Amino acid sequence: MQVDLFALAAASPSEATATEEARRQLEICNACRYCEGYCSVFPAMTLSRAFSDGDVTQLANLCHNCRGCFHACQYVEPHEFKLNLPRALAEVRVESWETFIWPHGLARLFQKSGVSLAAAMIAGIALTLAAAYALRPENGQGFYTVLSHTMMASLFSLASVLPLIVIAGGLGRYWRHVGGDRVTLAHLRSALIDAGKLKNLSGGAAKGCNYEKEDRFTMSRRWAHQAVMWGFMLCFASTVSATILHYAIDLKAPYRLLSLPKLLGVPGGILMTLGGIELIRLKIRAEKALGAPAVWGGEMAFVLLLTTIAASGLALYGATGSAAVRPLLIFHLGAILAFYLTLPYTKMVHAFFRLAALVRDAQTRRD
Template identity: 60%
Template sequence: MQADLLQEARRQAEICNACRYCEGYCSVFPALHAERAFSDGDLTQLANLCHNCRGCYYACQYTAPHEFDLNLPRALAEVRQDSWEDFAFPRAGARAFQKSGVMIALATVLGFALMFWAARTLGSVGGEGFYAVLSHNAMVAIFLPAFVFPMLSIAISLRRYWRAVGAGPLRLAHLRTALVSAARMKNLSGGHGDGCNFEDEDRFSSARRLAHQAVMYGFLLCFASTSTATVMHYALAMPAPYPLWSLPKLLGLSGGVMMTLGCIEMIRLKRRADPALGAASALGGEIGFVGLLGFVGLSGLVLYALGQTALMPLLLALHLGAVLAFFLLTPFTKMAHGFYRLAALVVDAGR
């Protein structure tokens, strides 16, 4: 990790530790105030606990033009971003995506879409619906490795993180506490529950927390839809296509709507926020990831709406290309931050 980023974060953390005005704002400050000195691992843990709500910055009396020039949200954001790149496996993928996230996401989606469009010539024999374009076995052969790779990559990354912050043995009670906190997005609600100042200094809003929840729960619903369809196909001998009122369709459509709207709102909020309070160099990567995830949801909804038209093969190629790009790029995008954040909450629960 870059020593200058850690040194600046250490300087600011030491001043905050002496001041303690923001003690009740979020999980960062009780953890920060529990230390007298800050190792590189301590700073990495604090950075991944921070949700960049920015409330502490707007409340701080030591921001510029004060000589202390505190900007803790930016300092922690830069350490956090650098830690994700350093822990990623392989590291080169994360660094490349943060520099050119939008272009990489776009090129990957289009490249995979063209691959699926070409593969339709190998389509199934006598398949129905989407399987008339690409067989079920072909989809499994393509997407199973694409799912296993990011899980393996993220597992390696989390192991590196766990060692770097000096975490102890994983305990179920700590994991349960962290999952409850993540499900509620507690640290995005502000120290007093009125929301955070992400959009505007004087405006407390829960919009960012709600957008994150829409994306998270929308994604989980879509994953549940795929999992349910897998069980129905293999265990119950009920292959797709499924009717509208089937469980896979209900889960997938509701999840797709939530995920799409949540991503649109997150992009809107990011464009309204002050870039000087975050890791400005990572903005392209963040927009690229959120846009890719939103396109996965949107393309799935459009595919369902127009699945009985002549556009279906083209829409299916685009959707599958987006899904495959999303899975393969997950370890290098901000999608990985959810795993790091959960790990940080587990470590904090054991503090």
């Protein structure tokens, strides 16, 4: 079957919605297929001849924005087709988060404004400060001289559970939109392996991303993402282990360096800090026009917030036993509170949607 690429490119990009423009570009890419081996987007794309709105949304969330396809493409500007698939998919991806996460106005606010995220962090710090002084315990050890364990656990349990409920609702709407089927252990296992390896950040021929300026391949973004991801998981495991120690065997904080919470949390904090710094460096160097430029400020603010949480946690551990513990703890907990409360409305939500996209991709490949 002969495909008329010029007929596919007839729609005016300036007049199309984000989904329509992405569909136009996907149809051209599907006819060309030069980038077929680059990442999961292209094999998934070739399974369809036409793309519904759900298909476009699924492919957009499957894309890791490595940008290799842009630098390999013969149809980018100044060619009249004006392909920029990384940007087209990035804009649909952001739009999908804003559409499926409720309330929609908050998603747009935090995705597009670093100032709003900074304001949320300041509000989180102020709220933690107020709670620390108004409800300070009469006795306690370590951090619990600033804020009681009961208050700390209650505040952060509520702040973490509510956003997860909002995200779960958004994922349900996404799953129905992309035509998701019943999830099996095989689907989930495949998706988790892909997510853990971040294999789609290896780009074409496993050389890495073209994320930095021009067309230089590098694994820096993949390594930075892995450092942040595994650092985050270690810090989460540290919190879980501390909770078990506190409630199961009545062993309360502060914990020694060779305790399980510290053996997990300190390396996790170091990985998150170093990975976050590298992601900030890469984002500053990267070409904004190959992503979604409108949300650059919000994305940068989110990476800064995540790095701030990790770095302040390490600083807090280093300040143990000094007068700096109180202000550092309030600052650290305030940043965490801001992170939790804005979780469904920042770039962090991409982790949940991308995992769902990988599960859906595993279904289509196995069915």
